[in-house]
Amino acid sequence: MSDKDRPFFVGYLPAPKALRGLLLAVCVLFVSGLAGFGLALGIAQDDPGDGAFRFDYGRQTVTGVVELTPYPLLRVTEGNERIPAGHTLMLAGGGKTNVESRAIPLEGQLAQVSGVLLERGSLDMMQVRGGRNGLQAAEGEVPVFETIPLGRWKLAGEICDGKCLAGAMRPGRGLAHKACANLCLLGKVPPVFVSTQPVDGSEFLLVTGPDGGHLPESAYHYVAQFVSLEGEVERRGDLLVLRMDPKTLEVLD
């Protein structure tokens, strides 16, 4: 060594006097810098909102008519204090799964549905229990529900997966959530379009393909970005369904 008196920091020995000031300054700057950086990043993010799984409501069980858009819906005929009769409820399975295989045999029939509610403002969805306890045929007369076409619309907003948006994730929308949203959509979880302004009273619309099929894969690229699109809008109870035209999708500046 050329300079034996030069102070040298060793982690398991007391810090040399000459280095204590520098060490203290580095510690303070490092901790406060990281805290400040974290705070700045947090402030720059959008408010994730108040969507959540409503486990506090307890298990919800309602009866209604199953419709396929092809995403399964329940037009509630016999509700409860949380889910009134006349409400149209979107249905999803646990995790990133759907309940289509259980809903298809019950299409147009009366069914009892049981599960946990997800809720964000006026948007809600039910995560249906597994097996027959979650979705089973019910006895009774099947009422006829009408679907009201509202014409072709041009909308601006964001395509999201309805389950995360309704409260399964926070944030449940935006670029930070894009990969999660696309995995949900691959799992055929009902997609929801968030409109910049209400359409016929609602800013949330269930999105389907142009032919009434599932959301086309070409739309996955546009998920979580602010886009404009055109499509046919129809009303099913208190839920709007948007049959999007993928050829009209455009990312907004």
Next chain:
Amino acid sequence: MNQAEAILMGLRIWGSIGAVVAAIFLTIGMDRIDEDARGAYVFRPLLIPGILVIWPLVLWRWYLYESGRELWARRYDPPRRAHFAVGWVLPIGIGLIILTGLSLRQTWPADIAPVQLSGPAEVSQ
């Protein structure tokens, strides 16, 4: 092909080449350059994920050993020389990436109102 498909395609190509490199290196190359590994096989599958990711480095190191250009005493010189530069490039790069992301962020187009293009009677369904 959109960006997501291009990224996925790139990863598939990279991983496919890595799989070929892993198959050849673990069955032929390793025995040629590391005498301690000869006759030992159980651990080799554990190296597959790593080779899939850093297969160019594996090929380069294999080449150095095969060609006799490997100088063990100088082995860690390049990473040591790079410490100072990497120490600055990493935090600056991370900061730039975050700033670029924040500056490119879209603004919620709250002022764009829904427009009805045609009424229900004109809908052809």
